[in-house]
Amino acid sequence: MREWWRRSVHGPNHKWWALVTVALGTFMATLDSSIVNISLPTILTHFRSDLATIQWVVLAYLLTVTSLLLTFGRLADIWGRKKVYTLGFGIFTVGSLASGLSPTPAALIVARIVQAIGAAMIQANGLAITSAVFPGPERGRALGINGTVVATGTTLGPAIGGVLVGAFGWQSIFFVNLPVGLVGIAMAVAILEEGRISTRREGASARFDPLGALLVSVGLITLLLALNRGAAVGWRSGQILGFFAIAVASFVAFIVVERRVVAPILDLALFRLRAFATGSLAALCSFLAISTNAFLMPFFLQLVLGFSPARAGLLLIPTSLTLAIVSPLSGSLSDRLGARTLSSIGLGISAVALFLLGGLSADAHYAEVLFRLILLGIGIGIFNSPNTAAVFGSVPRDRYGTVGGFLSMVRNTGQVVGVAIAGALLVAAITPVVGAAGLDALRTGAEGGATGGPLLGAFMQGFRRAFTLSAALAACGAVISLLRGPRAAVSEATPVVAAAKAEAD
Structure with a gap:
């Protein structure tokens, strides 16, 4: 049995076992991010609290995860990715248990912060571990599978959350993480090999900032x-x-x-690598752009088309489902064709889809919406995996943790900034109609099934402006993606400055 385990898990197939281990952590973290929102009304009622307090259940998690991604990515480069990843699983599991047992809103918020610390350790290292065990010619495919896991977790979160809350109460959305976390810890300990996924650091390079x-x-x-x-x-x-x-x-x-500093938490010389700089900036443009759809489409489906929240949620699944299907395919193609063409095409398709979404009328049939959402999923799926593989392929192996944390930070920040921009454009459009009520007027309208009147006209105006801007951002990302240079092989031991000089030459 022991010999079979050694040959199967630690032999030539080790990379796939490592990918399964990472996928489990990625799925748990993304599922948790999307599963909590649907339970907030139940949590608010249970504690007899107010919305201003309960929203910190989500906000505290978001702030903690985003602010620590780069830190834990760098620490993993220094201490070892297996150590940080496994510890992250443990902290996340403890935070989940504490969240489910929380007697007060304040205790729940603190427990969510603990949970977020573990999630940051997992998210910062998932991409790094995957990139470390898969060589360049296979990396795009592996990262594409990771994209499928992310899309699946995001899609299933609300549905699983609704079922669990209805059957077992809000505490169950946290308790469900316990068996997954324990399995994940066991897999990380038994499967991951520090020597394969980490690079030994000594002297000044092992310092923390x-x-x-x-x-x-x-x-x-x-x-x-x-x-x-x-x-x-x-x-x-x-x-x-x-x-x-x-x-x-x-x-x-x-x-x-x-x-x-001698050993910065983020070596600014990385931005002298054209593939890293353009890939990161293109990713930021992508997340800024697609967040508009995630924020405004539920309002459009409910306020304008008159769908119930449950039906609107189901009708948003095609984008994630398409993304889950396309990501592994585009990743495999990028291993052969490179990222420049695929990533640029993907963002171009996203730009077209967002522009078409902005052109929807107030009496649009859902078939028109469906076509555009599927097109958007195709665009995102074609872009993500090749772009991520190209960014990792441009940096030395000993920086994978930092780069993974940085890309995750770019994703979270881009999504928050994108929602803020779309919200500001929408508020500017509806303020002349609703006054100081702002976005609360939309929530009231959605609950009341408002489908006409000045509010609708103002909403559609802001809706079109936001989607037009998001399409422009995606188009800018496509242009930036085209500016990346040809693929360059980077040795595991190549210093960042040397790699930048080589690329410049």
């Missing part, structure tokens, strides 16, 4: 707080302007510190 980690975390937290709270508090309020000022100061100080 605590000041840089603190500055980037403060900058991200204050930026995301400002973007989340801006519409409710007022973009010109002292609180929001203060958050923005702290964020700007933190990021400026972060850049100054990173340029001076």
